[in-house]
Amino acid sequence: MSWKTLIVATCFAAMAPFTHADDLVEQTQQAHQQASEHNQAREAQFALTERELRAKLNQLKATRNALEAETEQLSDTFSDNEQQLASLEDKLRLESGSLGELFGVVRQASKTIQTDGASSYVAITQPEFNQTVADIVAADTLPSLKQLNSLWQGMLTQMQTSGQLQTLSLPVVNSQGVSSEQSVVRVGNLGLVNEQGYLNWQAERQVAVPYRAQPDNTLTSAKLEQAIGNVGETVLVDPSRGMLLGQLENAPSLSERFAQGGFVAKVIATLLAVGLLIALYRGAVLLSVHAKMHRQLKHPESPEDNPLGRVLKVYHDAPKRDVESLELRLLEAVVDEQQGCEKGLSMLKLLAALAPMLGLLGTVTGMIETFQVITQFGNGDPKVMADGISMALVTTVLGLIAAIPLLLAHNILSGQADHIRGMLEKQSISLVAEQAENSDQRVETGQAA
Incomplete structure (x- = not known):
């Protein structure tokens, strides 16, 4: 590498930091310019929004002012209408005079006629009069002259046809x-x-x-x-006019009263029927025995098939027995006959004791049912509780009704049985006494000989 190239490279290396700084400045200026433009756009948008809101506010204020003006106008109109209505009412009151009282009397009379017409038999043949009365009652204006004439003529016709x-x-x-x-x-x-x-x-x-x-x-x-x-x-x-007949219609019959007792009433009736059958049968038997014994008293020497005859037969079958043995045999025969006479009386007494107890059972059952109904529906309507109370009372009455005749029958039959037993015991004592006399006579005869 030549020295010229080295010098150029050194110059470029020295100028590089200054070039990078210029780029940073330029980028910063561009960022500031972009932020300024963005702020200007936002400010323009805010200004537009402010103008729109002010326009809407002005519009709402104008609407409010219009409504206030309309409200004042309507208030004035309402006040004027009230004053006009009051003046018209005063004028109507002055012009109608006594017609208002007449209208009140006519409407009151029409309401009374309409109420009575539901149960009136004369109104059946007066459909037009009924319609006139209904129109007068429903109207809120003065009745016409035709309606007034129809009203009094219809009332007169009702009085005549009644x-x-x-x-x-x-x-x-x-x-x-x-x-x-x-x-x-x-x-x-x-x-x-x-x-x-x-x-x-x-x-x-x-x-x-x-x-x-x-x-x-x-x-x-x-x-x-x-x-x-x-x-x-x-x-x-x-x-x-049918009220008493309606009460008679609501009064339950004997069968309906019995049905109110439910299952317990049927059981009590069954006990009463069984007890009465037993009482009738045993009464017939005791009457027959009593009659046969009276006939037997007239012929004691020939015993027949009856309690007294069987006791006499015991005496005739053992003529040579001593007094003690005869007394025991006769007592045995009397006890046997007493058991036969008292047959069925214990059952009759049991049925007489069960009847009121079953009546009490029905009473408790009916009250339980009544309390259940009260729990479900409350006690506001007495008709809701009527079934349970009716069952409670009816079963009690049936129990007493069944017990009274059964106790009476038991008492009567027990008296008859006691009377028969008394007759047998009396005859037995008489036979024992006769046997004792005969024994004494034989002893005296033997001593004399």
């Missing part, structure tokens, strides 16, 4: 649910009757339904015709 008998053709639903047109008689405003008795008019369905329970000597259409022809004949009328 004291008359009228034959009508109405749909009647029988116990099977079949509806058919039948001829019924309207007894004023008290009720409807047909050939079977009173009918329950259901205004909602516009049908008549026979009452499930009719009173004794109930009123029928045939009895009405007969009473019209015979002056002075009286008939049975329900003045409550």
